[in-house]
Amino acid sequence: MQFRGKQTMKDRSERLKTIRKVIRNNRIESQDELLSHLIKDGFDVTQATLSRDLKLLKVGKISDGNDGYVYTLPGDDERLENDDIFVQDFLRGYVSIDWNEPIVVIKTFGGHADAVSNALDAFNFDEILGTIAGENCIFACLKKGVSGKDFMEKLKRKIPDLDEE
Structure with a gap:
């Protein structure tokens, strides 16, 4: 049972790292778009889990300078x-x-x-x-x-x- 817990933490850590990388390297406008990137990278994640991850990472949205908004990380x-x-x-x-x-x-x-x-x-x-x-x-x-x-x-x-x- 402990191994399973450690595996989950590793998966979460890798997922958070991937979320940061995707947001930094792509123009992400919605959770659905971010979710599809994660699925493409092999993560099995729900919308609720993604919302919690975004809150944990303190992800925000800023104006793209035109008529939309994009996700950004603190300091970005x-x-x-x-x-x-x-x-x-x-x-x-x-x-x-x-x-x-x-x-x-x-x-x-x-x-x-x-x-x-x-x-x-x-x-x-x-x-x-x-x-x-x-x-x-x-x-x-x-x-x-x-x-x-x-x-x-x-x-x-x-x-x-x-x-x-």
């Missing part, structure tokens, strides 16, 4: 403001993006690779193992099983103004 308001700065740094500095599995190559204006790479690192994408920046070019190494197309879809969700095909 500042991070969201910083994200705006990183998005602007990225848009100001990049020239083009291309890939050849599992490497993404981002060409930048001269002297902008460091700022664009810092912005990319700050986005904290799970799909990226790491980045290397030169003077006008960045190499981003993707995790196994992640395609350049997957990376671009995630980047476009983060930066809707991105002008890449």
Whole structure:
């Protein structure tokens, strides 16, 4: 019986960690949306349990700046403001993006690779193992099983103004 209790705590701990990760890395507007992410990640959780988890994590909702609201974790308001700065740094500095599995190559204006790479690192994408920046070019190494197309879809969700095909 004790083992079962410890297993439940581990499951809860992993679930809370996953909830934080999902909220930080995605635009979550509802509990249903968050619940479907958790189910996709293999968690068997009820709406009531999720509500308790959100209360425990002190998850709130903030305006998305348009006409909706998104979930945020305590202290993330500042991070969201910083994200705006990183998005602007990225848009100001990049020239083009291309890939050849599992490497993404981002060409930048001269002297902008460091700022664009810092912005990319700050986005904290799970799909990226790491980045290397030169003077006008960045190499981003993707995790196994992640395609350049997957990376671009995630980047476009983060930066809707991105002008890449």
